[in-house]
Amino acid sequence: MSAPQTPSPSPHPERGGPAGPLLRVLGPMTAQYDGRDLPLGPPRRRALLALLLIRLGRVVPTELLIEELWRDKPPRRPVATLQSHVSHLRRTLDPTAAQGEASVLRYRAPGYVLRLDPAQVDACRFQDLVSSGRQLLDRQDTAAARDRLTEALELWHGSPYTEFGAHLALSDESARLEQLRLTALESCAEARLALGAADEVAAELDREVRRHPMRERLVGHLMTALSRLGRQAEALEVYERTRSHLVEEFGVDTAVELQRVHTAILRQELGDGTPQDQPLPEPAAPTPAPAPAPTEEPPHLPAEPATPSPLIGRDPELQRLVAAAAGALTGHGHVAAVLGPAGVGKTRLLMELAHRLETAHPDLEAAWSHCFPGEGVPPYWLWTQVLRRLSATRPDDFRTATAPFGPLLAPVMPERAAGPDTAPAAGLDWAQARFLTHDAVCEVLLAMAARRPLVLLLEDLHWADPASLDLLRLLATRRQGHPLSIVLSARDFAVESDATMSRLLSEVLRGPRTETLRLDGLSRRAIAALVEAQAGPGVADEIVAALHRRSKGNPYFVMQLLSLIGDARDLHDPGTTDLFLTRIPSGVREALRQRFAALPEPVLRVLRLCAVIGTEVDTDLLHRTAADDEPVTAALESAIRADLLGEDPHHPGRLHFAHALVQETLIDELAREERHRLHARVAEALCVRGRGQFRDEEVERVAHHTWHAQEALPARLALPRLLRAAEQAEHHLAYEQVETWLRRAVHLVALLPADDASAPDLEQRLHIQLGQVLATTRGYGDAEAEAALGRGRSLGEVTRAPEDPSVLWALCAAQLVTGRYDESRQFSGLLRRNADRTGHPVALLGAAYGEGIVLHIRGLLPEALAELEHGVEQADRFAREGHSLARTFQHDPRVSCRSYNAFTHWLLGNRDTADARRRELLRLTEYESRPSDRSFALYVDAVVAAWEGDAGTALSSAAEGVRLAGDHGLLYWKAMLSLPEGWALTHSGREEEGIALMHAALAELRLSRTNLRLPLHLGLLGQAQHHAGLRQEARNTLHRMLAVIEHRHEHAYLDAALPATGLLHELLGRDTETEGAE
Template identity: 30%
Template sequence: MTPRAAKIRVVLAALLVRANEIVSVDTLIDELWGEEPPRTATTTLQVYVSQLRKLLDEADAEYGRDALVTRAPGYELRLDPAQLDLTVFQELYERGQERMERREYEAASRLQRQALALWRGPLLSDTPHGPLLDGTAVRMTEVRTAALEQRIRADLHLGRQQALIGELQSVVAEFPLREEFFAHLMVALYRSGRQADALQVFARLRRGLVEELGIDPGLELQTLHRQILAGDPELLRPAGHGGTVEVSGADRARGPVPGAGPGTPDGPDAPAAHRSVVELPAADQLFTGREEELGALAALLAAPGGRVVVLGGQVGVGKTALATEAAHRAGERFPGGRVLLRMRPDAHEGREGMDGPAAVARIARLYGAEGALPGDARELRDLLRGLTGGRRLLVVLDSVDRADQVEPLAEALPEARFLVTCRRVPPGLDGRVLLLDVPAPRDARRLLVAARRGAGAPDEAEATEIAELCGQLPLALRAAARAEPCAAARFRGAPGRLAELDAVNPGFLDRLGTAYEDVDSTRQREFRLLGLLPEGPFGAESAAAVLGTDAAGARAAVAELVAAGLVREELPSAGRPAYYRLSEPLRLLAADRLAAHEPADSVRTATGRLCATYEEALREVAGQVDGAHSLEWLARQRPAFVTMVRQAARSGLWEQTVRLTDALTGLLETLAAWDDWESCHRLALDAAHRLGDLPAQARLLRSLGDRAWQRRELPAAGELYERALLAADIASDLLERSRALTGLADLRLDAGAVDGAAALLSPALDAAAQDPRARFEALRVMGLLAVECGRPATAEEHFGQCLSEAVVLGDARLESYARRRLAALRAPAPDCSEVRPGVWRLRPAA
């Protein structure tokens, strides 16, 4: 059964390559439409799944339809593994690999032949590829090539060289850079009495490598060439059940010259230089996304002169996982082997650190060095250079701190490429740098779902919230995935979030804190103080406030923390300076360390400086909230401003609590941020009571009345305006008396009590005196009252005065409102439905 529609084939293929696993809706949407899915993507996918169920039902009336099940956050195709060629192939390949390692060549050849017989051409060749299918096709094609190489190797061990020549000539044409296939062809030709042809194969390969890549064949192939040139009789005898040079990991079955007899490069006396070592951690089954970064790493490693590539980034961002995945995918480009060494000590894993000479010694051992190694560093490097013979290796050095951990290896392995991971680029280390950021939100969700391994994965909304609470940091996401149940509610409480993550994944806090422990006490204190900052990006001015320095000093301090992997830098863009960010887990770590180690007076002082900085920023843009750029910036920053109000109140900074709230009021009203408006004003009102500040109480009560009026909570609005009026009268605050009276007049007019409204407006206008905003509000309600009473000329006069006051204020929002009111009055049917700027009274239909 093969669906005709390409999109349905994509869905089926994605479910098949992940058979008996949940494939998320996000993954399927990505596979179908890439980075630009249509708005109806989820609905369309549901249609495809429904159509696929019908096809499965037609193919198997008894079980077909039930095989495809919906399981949050996606779908699962349940199959007997024996029904899927891909699974059967993998099993046969692994069994053949085991037999090869035991030198049971007949069985190895048979199993690999059976595995290869399952292939009917390139994998998924008739199906469009997205990230999942593309990765699967690349990976399985590599395994297929390994199975072919292993089967040919086994056949050479069994003396079947004559039958292999024709096949190998086709294979080398298909894989013009795979030296192992050329070695097999040369051996097969030589054993068949065709010495000259074998030498021509080498000459053709060497010419191609020199012309295309500027390199010679590897040492093992050159050695084989010399043996054939010399007519070495030992090479004529198949090894039968003799030894082969063993390698490790995914390429264990590969050896340089298969089937050679004793005394030849692949016999038991083979020099260690002919090993092809793969010493990598197992491929991470949870790895997902990062295709752009993997492509960038591959390009950097392949670039001329790119001997050292440095992968940097903050703690927990996934550097090691990305480097490991890149190394697994790079097999064909590094026939000499791929090795990963962990350079940093890890008490949690009981691992000691490694310096440069120790790394040289470790790789020398991997490539066959035995007995006592030279004590002299130069002799040790020379030994390793001889063991590897100038072959192309990829060496991953994980968690490097110093350039001298890399330099001895770089000298010993001149043909190798080095992928170095580090939180900060070590001084003196020359290399091309790729800085790794947290994954995109979609990839973060996928990682969380994958880490659940199908055990009650959260739905998309829940996964999104958990990812946000974890700051999209892979270390935190993997920890959160271990929670039972894996629910956002477990992690919402900021103070206990890190403890919860450490409880479900012991050692999480230790790993998260490694970067903090590695810096000196000055940097530790600076990091702790940054924990006072609200969630989200911050600039040099905010950092300067908490650190008690100027902007230049703050930039220098934060640059050190960026280099240490504790802070991320968001590079400047057009019209926007550089910003910084603490990932959410690290921000919580900073706050936790702040509470434990910083004196309360120091924290309070730093909080006061930070509040002052936020208040100044608010007041700078107070008159520009109608500008699109300013409003967008303010809207993005609103959570940070609200957090600072709460922080000021918690710290007992009563005056700053009031001032910040006053500065924030216009923004909260413009954005209709009802909950924040109320919570900030309640905190500020409590602060004003503690200060005994009656004018502030009047101002805050009146603003809460405005909020209640706009929310149509009219009884509450009336009570708040009355309390505001009382506080204003006691304080002799004419301005707030005017605003409270105007609010009460609005309520009277709402209730149809025009006389009651009129009685309040005259004293409101008198109390406003020369304050343009208070006059604007009183004149606004007077204009609405005139419209309600059928006096359009009077209304026009009042709204004209409103316009004048708005111009004096320089407030484009109020000016626009006055102009709209004047235009409405000149319409055939004047109305007063827009009672305040952006607030309309909805009248019931007649």
């Protein structure tokens, strides 16, 4: 959820505070005015205020408020009900406002906005104080930083917005602020350590570290504080506890920085931390024994991303677990299983559960236990930890409960097997003795629960030994009707791939009062809240999307991806997206390497081949590609059991990698030569299977693998495959893909043998095609498009081929679009001579259209109309004869010629004919036309509508065109259509939005060197500014329009029929011809 986008308050507002209501949300939500509490009304109204508060200063659309307040059960008249709540809130928040005076809660289309000084909201003051404190800390002003951060933390009186758990937006904001509090705690501890206040840090962080064991900065600060207080043993215990948690939950070790703190404690290198000591760059990091060279940076603890709170996207699951576990209070304990992949947040969820139970139900006792992998773990270790915990927390009750069972508990508590009295009774066989031990443990636990309700939190059950699992099965049956609940966690793939484990878990969860929760990745919205907690508001959506896509919402992967950047504030850099998409975090890489190392070599070979095939693996293609003696089927079964591959239930014969990072790590580990060789094998297998007849997706796959097999396949073999992919992409109007394949083909042409006679012709064709595609997406004014076309033309001297009319036309269009009209006429002259000599359709149409545009722009409208009418006739004739010229012109010539034909008729006063041309354009492009043709037709319709003052038609046509151009990557047409759209928005009451859109479009066109129709667009902008009351801005725009007209002799745009011309006379107060000559 985004933080309020408002100016930051000063860190220290005046003591009297700002005038108006004061709102507190860091704890129970309250409001005061002049020291009096304000009644905020019923829950729905309070929720409305909260939803406006989290977007302070921003307009929240009415539709969004209704959706967030009532979701799928709105009242019969939702708008009226919302207005009623707003009216009550206005009177409440501003009780002294006079009638008609602007309220702090105002309507502003399309919704409502809460206008408060950020200093009036404690959450805003908190955020600003934290930001200010961290900046002071960065500047080494530790005393001021400590004071500022302490002031921030003193504002915190509890979790914000807790009463609104049913509102996802508020839950996310609550989680974001919780994360910011932890960041403030870390920075404040850092400052205090630097000032020698280790005792304060130790007292404050002990509880926080237990609640948030994955915040390694918190852990490091606590360890440093304990060490400086002479409590090294406790500091080392904190480290071991943290390390065990990371290994159990994620299979990874602590970060290098925390390991350095650990080493420094062992070496007694941290010192006492007094201010006179040389301060460490980061209090949580040790100073290494040898002093660093002057040019080296001392090791420090970088700004780590915070671990996501379990409340981020986990609130429904948490509520279910709290309700289930709390059943023990009524004597009706539950069993709940939390299943999910590694790193998805099972432990975090259980930790938050324990905290909630401790807070809301202090009569409950929670006992933790963890299972461990590997050899050497004794039987019953799961239950040994539980019993030891209870013996420590309630020793008297424990002695009473265990007294009747003596030696039976020895297998579970080995320390009790110390004498002859602990030997099992004679005459019992092994199975009977084990059952009696299980029964004894059950009796002890039920007796302890009878004295104080008990919740057992059993983690990582997939690593449990068989004896522990058998005991769990018995206890799950015995706990019925007792005040004992069990919450267990396990990795889902391990449970499902182990028949014994799967059967046992089914039995445990078969009875009443049981449930299973399966955790998936966090939603994109939750990831956005996490990112905002680290970097503040304003992180680009594409960065959040990249994080979510790469991590699949897995919190551990999110943390690892965030670790790729040194400072979370760098998330505001758009280039961060490339970092996330192209690099594999070291923690993920190392964890996966360990998993790969445990696989047999044949399985690993098959997995590598799968990785080269792609994230989705076609098993038929895999069998065709693999060597004959490769054990493909057995290897796939092993990979599926290891949760590296998964089966697609909807597509038999297709597998997919459990995570993209698995595939990428496998590929990354391959040597370059081996990777190219495998891609070549896949490409050849696809060709053999298709026998030359490929489906569309197969054409692209063949080209993909061919390109990535460059060093294993000759260029002569590879080029036809890439060109076929480019042709197919163009057929599907996927212009960005066309560009990619053509660029790659240009690269490969250079690798053809020097004596290959076909190379010059092919290179010329590729440059021309590339230039035409770039002109379609970016406009003919694009410098690279013009350069590619020029290169194609110059290669004609090498090939000794006659001038290609398509190249001449493309270069003519490039001159037109960039405003070089005299140069464009040179090319239209060449086209006319070519047409006279050859009768080529492209030459005939290019000459008429190019000359017609220049005559139109110069204001020679009758002459222009003659050329354009001839162009329309020729275009229609060639279409009837079956000529397909759209690829050459990047437009259907019938559309191109009719466009300026319509403009010219309108300026000449032939409005009926102009309207007929508009209708023809829309009819021609309505069905199965190229997106660029439809965009052009809609542009003409919108511009003429704007000239005629028809804002509705202009908005409808322009908006449709903008959407279409955006969908197909047509940047040129998107910018062109945004201009009449902005004009129409301004004339529809959305002045600010419309004018901003027009300015952005003009800037985009300027970047692509597009000057064609610039005076027309400036005239529309001047009209819009004048309509919005921006009289001086309109005058400035019209002065600029006159200057452009004079510079390029574009006299058509001073035609008396144009509305901008009349506005010129009105605003500038002089003859436009005179003004234009100045």
